Amino acid sequence: MGIGSTLMAGIGLGDPVIRLGVTGLSRAGKTVFITSLVANLMDRGRMHALRAAADGSIKAAWLQPQPDDTIPRFDFERHLAALTGPEPHWPEGTRHVSQLRLSLRLDGRGLLGGLTGPRTVHLDIVDYPGEWLLDLRLMEKDFSEWSAEVLDRMQGRPGAEEYQAALNGLDGDRFDEPVAQRLAQTYTAHLHAAREAGWSDCTPGRFLIPGEMEGSPALTFAPLPASFEGGRLHKEFRRRFDAYKSRVVKPFFRDHFARIDRQVVLVDVLGAIHQGPRAVEDMRRAMADILTAFRPGRAGWLAQLLGTRRVERILFAATKADHLHQVQHNRLTAILSAMLREARDRADFSGARTEAMSIAALRATTEDVIHQDGQELPAVRGRLLDGRQAAFYPGELPADPAAVLHPARDGADRWLDGDYAIMNFAPAPMTARPGDGPPHIRLDRAAEFLIGDRL
Amino acid sequence: MEMVTRLVGRPPSKLTRFFINSGVALFTFLLSIAALNFINDLLTRYPVLGWIGVGLFALFTLAALGMAWREYRAWARFARIDAIQRQAGAALAEDSLDKARAVADGLVALYRDRPELEWHRKRLADNRGDAFDARTLLTMGETELLAQLDQDARREIEAAARTVAAATALIPLALADVAAALAANLRMIRRMAEIYGGRAGAVGGWRLARTVITHLVATGAVAAGDDLVETIAGGGILSKVSRRFGEGVVNGALTARVGIAAMEVCRPLPFIAQPRPKVGNLVTRGLRGLFGSDERG
Numbered sequence: 001m002g003i004g005s006t007l008m009a010g011i012g013l014g015d016p017v018i019r020l021g022v023t024g025l026s027r028a029g030k031t032v033f034i035t036s037l038v039a040n041l042m043d044r045g046r047m048h049a050l051r052a053a054a055d056g057s058i059k060a061a062w063l064q065p066q067p068d069d070t071i072p073r074f075d076f077e078r079h080l081a082a083l084t085g086p087e088p089h090w091p092e093g094t095r096h097v098s099q100l101r102l103s104l105r106l107d108g109r110g111l112l113g114g115l116t117g118p119r120t121v122h123l124d125i126v127d128y129p130g131e132w133l134l135d136l137r138l139m140e141k142d143f144s145e146w147s148a149e150v151l152d153r154m155q156g157r158p159g160a161e162e163y164q165a166a167l168n169g170l171d172g173d174r175f176d177e178p179v180a181q182r183l184a185q186t187y188t189a190h191l192h193a194a195r196e197a198g199w200s201d202c203t204p205g206r207f208l209i210p211g212e213m214e215g216s217p218a219l220t221f222a223p224l225p226a227s228f229e230g231g232r233l234h235k236e237f238r239r240r241f242d243a244y245k246s247r248v249v250k251p252f253f254r255d256h257f258a259r260i261d262r263q264v265v266l267v268d269v270l271g272a273i274h275q276g277p278r279a280v281e282d283m284r285r286a287m288a289d290i291l292t293a294f295r296p297g298r299a300g301w302l303a304q305l306l307g308t309r310r311v312e313r314i315l316f317a318a319t320k321a322d323h324l325h326q327v328q329h330n331r332l333t334a335i336l337s338a339m340l341r342e343a344r345d346r347a348d349f350s351g352a353r354t355e356a357m358s359i360a361a362l363r364a365t366t367e368d369v370i371h372q373d374g375q376e377l378p379a380v381r382g383r384l385l386d387g388r389q390a391a392f393y394p395g396e397l398p399a400d401p402a403a404v405l406h407p408a409r410d411g412a413d414r415w416l417d418g419d420y421a422i423m424n425f426a427p428a429p430m431t432a433r434p435g436d437g438p439p440h441i442r443l444d445r446a447a448e449f450l451i452g453d454r455l
Numbered sequence: 456m457e458m459v460t461r462l463v464g465r466p467p468s469k470l471t472r473f474f475i476n477s478g479v480a481l482f483t484f485l486l487s488i489a490a491l492n493f494i495n496d497l498l499t500r501y502p503v504l505g506w507i508g509v510g511l512f513a514l515f516t517l518a519a520l521g522m523a524w525r526e527y528r529a530w531a532r533f534a535r536i537d538a539i540q541r542q543a544g545a546a547l548a549e550d551s552l553d554k555a556r557a558v559a560d561g562l563v564a565l566y567r568d569r570p571e572l573e574w575h576r577k578r579l580a581d582n583r584g585d586a587f588d589a590r591t592l593l594t595m596g597e598t599e600l601l602a603q604l605d606q607d608a609r610r611e612i613e614a615a616a617r618t619v620a621a622a623t624a625l626i627p628l629a630l631a632d633v634a635a636a637l638a639a640n641l642r643m644i645r646r647m648a649e650i651y652g653g654r655a656g657a658v659g660g661w662r663l664a665r666t667v668i669t670h671l672v673a674t675g676a677v678a679a680g681d682d683l684v685e686t687i688a689g690g691g692i693l694s695k696v697s698r699r700f701g702e703g704v705v706n707g708a709l710t711a712r713v714g715i716a717a718m719e720v721c722r723p724l725p726f727i728a729q730p731r732p733k734v735g736n737l738v739t740r741g742l743r744g745l746f747g748s749d750e751r752g
């Protein structure tokens with residue numbers, strides 16, 4: 001891998017490629033991250049902590065036709081225009097896979113650089129709907145296990161009763177397509193409702209965002225209780241479930257995650273805290289499961305796909321840090337670290353380098369101070385979605401991450417000591433100096449950690 | 456050269472210092488009384504000469520006060536750099552952006568009246584809003600304000616290394632070369648202070664030299680043996696050709712070490728992203744041309 005590909009490149013067998021895997025649940029900020037990273041690598045004026053950019057060894061950066069002809073190109077220009085245009089707004093949720101290749105022309109410095117002369121490094125990035133990531137957890141389950149788990153988890157979530165009602169009075173020995181479709185639709189409606197309410201563990205992910213597979217049999221099944229086992233309906237659904245795994249989930253991960261060298265795990269910690277302890281615990285579990293599947297050196301199905309290849313560096317990033325004044329960033333990072341503790345230890349143990357930080361791919365706010373009851377509160381100021389300007393203090397994050405994670409684990413309904421609020425800020429209109437990319441928080445440090453050593 | 460460092464660097468014991476201090480106090484006291492007596496006598500016997508004596512005495516006191524003021528100013532300047540250094544260390548250790556911002560402010564204030572850094576100050580002011588980490592902000596400050604000064608300092612060290620090497624190799628008198636080396640080193644240390652914004656007065660300069668040498672001893676950099684010669688391009692051959700030339704190279708290298716130590720003492724920030732100069736590079740560049748090795752450079 002590392003040395004191998006460098007050697008190959010050295011003797012003229014193709015330029016080195018860095019495959020960056022962007023991992024994150026829905027709304028974690030993947031699309032914004034990719035857009036801003038690419039924009040900031042093309043205009044490097046704000047990448048002070050990326051050494052290769054600061055010392056000028058990156059001579060040029062440009063977008064190339066991606067290596068994979070069958071996948072749509074990541075619509076970088078449209079997303080960038082959305083974020084930085086005259087009426088800045090956030091891009092819509094992603095609905096299909098797309099890919100981008102950014103090529104960097106490097107004029108090496110130092111001893112080796114002088115020897116090798118100018119060289120080119122490609123950075124390949126894939127964007128996809130975050131919902132699909134959850135399907136990783138399906139791979140190790142069979143239909144009965146999955147059904148039992150999902151039906152159990154469903155209790156008390158919106159849309160659960162409707163689905164139970166649809167199951168009642170169903171004849172398990174008969175199978176006909178309209179019934180199957182009705183069941184699948186009711187179940188999908190439940191998934192949508194649950195996600196609206198802030199649950200993140202909604203599987204199968206393609207039910208939420210079907211892409212081009214909408215209506216196909218592989219997406220027409222639903223969980224069935226154990227009492228249906230042995231019936232025709234159960235058999236057919238199990239077959240479709242298996243098809244879903246082998247024809248939909250597996251190819252997706254094989255094509256896009258099997259060969260990554262660097263991984264960034266984006267987590268919207270602030271959003272989860274804002275929604276309450278339930279959402280935090282839910283997100284923690286979902287992330288832990290997902291990252292377990294990536295566990296290097298593991299004899300699992302994904303590991304078989306990954307082969308001996310290993311992710312060398314993993315960055316855990318709490319996104320949207322621009323909602324917080326910088327004095328609180330360390331606490332946010334601490335909460336993130338505690339939340340993904342297991343995954344990080346595992347990665348460390350397997351020899352990957354890991355780091356955790358709080359970032360904002362696109363800084364939509366400026367720092368401010370609110371005077372309230374004779375106190376000075378470190379706040380942020382930004383433009384709300386309706387265009388008004390507002391200064392905003394989100395509340396103080398606890399210094400000890402346990403204060404967030406424990407109530408979450410114990411299933412508390414709400415935070416004991418006060419609320420953490422989040423406001424939705426729109427991207428700020430900017431007047432960039434020439435050569436500057438979009439404003440960000442620590443995107444340069446993230447880039448330095450992820451790809452800096454290969455530049 | 457090793458003698459120089461030993462001479463300057465040895466910290467006097469408490470008793471010795473007490474002895475010297477009390478001695479100086481006694482001497483000054485006696486001298487003042489003698490002078491007063493003398494002027495008193497003079498006033499009674501030759502009033503005109505006496506008044507001249509009083510005038511001269513007053514002038515001298517004034518001059519002494521002026522010197523003291525200058526020393527104080529120099530000392531205050533050092534104290535400022537020292538404070539920035541410590542704050543920077545704390546900011547990096549705690550990753551505190553607030554402290555780093557204070558450091559950046561201190562740096563800008565320190566170099567406020569350097570017109571050649573005007574453009575860099577402006578860039579720093581423009582860009583510092585992008586930094587959200589102590590490290591990133593300090594790197595920015597280092598790159599903008601110190602990178603250029605580092606180059607000046609590097610050239611200064613190279614020149615001093617060259618002088619010392621030449622003096623050792625060429626001055627045949629036993630102690631004269633030591634004196635020349637000492638002078639070149641002290642000058643270099645003073646220049647370091649000036650480049651990085653300190654001002655070395657007479658006493659301050661001596662103290663600074665002491666600090667540098669202590670730093671050097673603490674980091675174990677004086678224990679330079681013959682192996683140093685080998686590390687320097689051509690040194691191995693040179694020392695075989697001529698013992699004195701070999702010694703010259705060693706002393707040049709030691710001077711470079713003193714120079715780097717002086718840099719570290721006088722530089723308001725630790726080396727973060729900018730490279731710390733290396734003895735080998737400094738000496739090779741410094742001695743280039745001196746011993747006719749420039750073709751290989």
Ligand SMILES: Nc1nc2c(ncn2[C@@H]2O[C@H](COP(=O)(O)OP(=O)(O)OP(=O)(O)O)[C@@H](O)[C@H]2O)c(=O)[nH]1
Pocket residue numbers: 024025026027028029030031032033090091092093094095128129130131319320321322323359360361362363364424425
């Ligand atoms: N303030 C702020 N908000 C952000 C930032 N990044 C993302 N967001 C918010 O998070 C939302 C989701 O970001 P996306 O990048 O679309 O998320 P995604 O991971 O691509 O989501 P899917 O495409 O649904 O998987 C955006 O609409 C913004 O409201 C950021 O850096 N700062």
Ligand SMILES: [Mg+2]
Pocket residue numbers: 030031032092093094127128129130
């Ligand atoms: Mg997206």
